[in-house]
Amino acid sequence: MVTLQVERVSKLYGGFVALQEVELELGCGVYGLLGPNGAGKTTLMRVMTDLLAPSRGRVLCNGRDIHAMGADYRDLLGYLPQDFGVYPNFTAEGFLCYIARLKGLGRAAARQKTAELLELVGLSDRRKRRLGGFSGGERQRVGIAQALLNEPQVLILDEPTAGLDPQERIRFRGLLNRLGKDRLVLLSTHIVSDVESAADQVILLRRGQVIGQGTPTELLRQLEGKVWNVPVTAQEQEALAARYPCSNVSRVDGVTYMRLIADAPPTGRAEGVPANLEDLSLYHFGQTDR
Ligand SMILES: Nc1ncnc2c1ncn2[C@@H]1O[C@H](COP(=O)(O)OP(=O)(O)OP(=O)(O)O)[C@@H](O)[C@H]1O
Numbered sequence: 001m002v003t004l005q006v007e008r009v010s011k012l013y014g015g016f017v018a019l020q021e022v023e024l025e026l027g028c029g030v031y032g033l034l035g036p037n038g039a040g041k042t043t044l045m046r047v048m049t050d051l052l053a054p055s056r057g058r059v060l061c062n063g064r065d066i067h068a069m070g071a072d073y074r075d076l077l078g079y080l081p082q083d084f085g086v087y088p089n090f091t092a093e094g095f096l097c098y099i100a101r102l103k104g105l106g107r108a109a110a111r112q113k114t115a116e117l118l119e120l121v122g123l124s125d126r127r128k129r130r131l132g133g134f135s136g137g138e139r140q141r142v143g144i145a146q147a148l149l150n151e152p153q154v155l156i157l158d159e160p161t162a163g164l165d166p167q168e169r170i171r172f173r174g175l176l177n178r179l180g181k182d183r184l185v186l187l188s189t190h191i192v193s194d195v196e197s198a199a200d201q202v203i204l205l206r207r208g209q210v211i212g213q214g215t216p217t218e219l220l221r222q223l224e225g226k227v228w229n230v231p232v233t234a235q236e237q238e239a240l241a242a243r244y245p246c247s248n249v250s251r252v253d254g255v256t257y258m259r260l261i262a263d264a265p266p267t268g269r270a271e272g273v274p275a276n277l278e279d280l281s282l283y284h285f286g287q288t289d290r
Pocket of ligand 1: 016018035036037038039040041042043044118190
């Protein structure tokens with residue numbers, strides 16, 4: 001089983017602290033790195049791929065410093081960068097074969113691996129089509145396939161769901177579940193629903209610091225007894241919004257409900273409800289997807 005340990009990693013860009021004393025221990029499974037824009041997710045992932053040197057601290061894979069491991073680490077690693085670009089004139093099959101050859105696979109092995117991965121990401125029927133005509137979701141799937149060419153034990157995906165439509169997101173979650181069974185998968189996102197159903201563990205990153213790590217259930221325990229569904233009148237709505245963080249407003253049978261985070265019931269009609277990750281994101285980051 002593979003493990004990754006991030007040991008007191010800090011990263012400074014000039015005087016700006018992008019990561020501060022980050023400590024993490026990861027094993028097999030799917031980890032969702034959740035944080036608002038600018039929290040330091042890409043920086044942390046680049047440090048964990050050994051593409052970026054930390055200012056302080058180090059990352060260990062199975063107990064060995066990844067920088068000292070060099071090519072040995074890259075053999076274990078698959079990476080989908082945030083700005084994954086494709087060559088529009090390549091077919092899906094041609095592109096993957098090309099990357100496979102660059103990664104050192106022989107011609108026959110490259111073909112076989114390409115066919116296998118196109119099947120895994122559900123693109124076999126589109127293998128002869130040019131990438132230039134692919135949708136955002138199809139392109140991301142090609143990106144994931146290229147990251148899997150060397151059968152990595154560590155798979156790092158930076159914002160893999162960017163630009164996916166709802167259908168593609170669901171499909172992507174299924175793929176992640178399969179991939180996380182026997183390897184370490186770390187994906188970053190600022191979209192709460194991405195980690196809600198796909199991640200075994202969630203890592204919360206805010207202003208370069210890890211402010212929480214655990215299963216969604218463990219993290220949600222912090223909010224027990226603090227989330228309220230409150231029926232409101234038009235007059236109440238503004239005053240309550242100014243006073244409490246609001247993770248949702250809904251309308252049912254002509255009544256408006258606000259979902260509020262507060263230590264005590266905000267009004268006499270407030271009903272306590274179980275917290276979800278959307279509430280947690282609002283609580284920690286002051287923002288939701290909505
Ligand atoms: N090369 C750089 N030089 C200076 N500052 C940088 C550099 N790269 C990133 N930063 C800053 O460091 C902070 C963290 O950036 P990073 O890209 O890691 O965040 P992120 O959580 O991935 O955000 P996003 O979701 O927007 O990609 C940001 O404030 C960013 O402006």
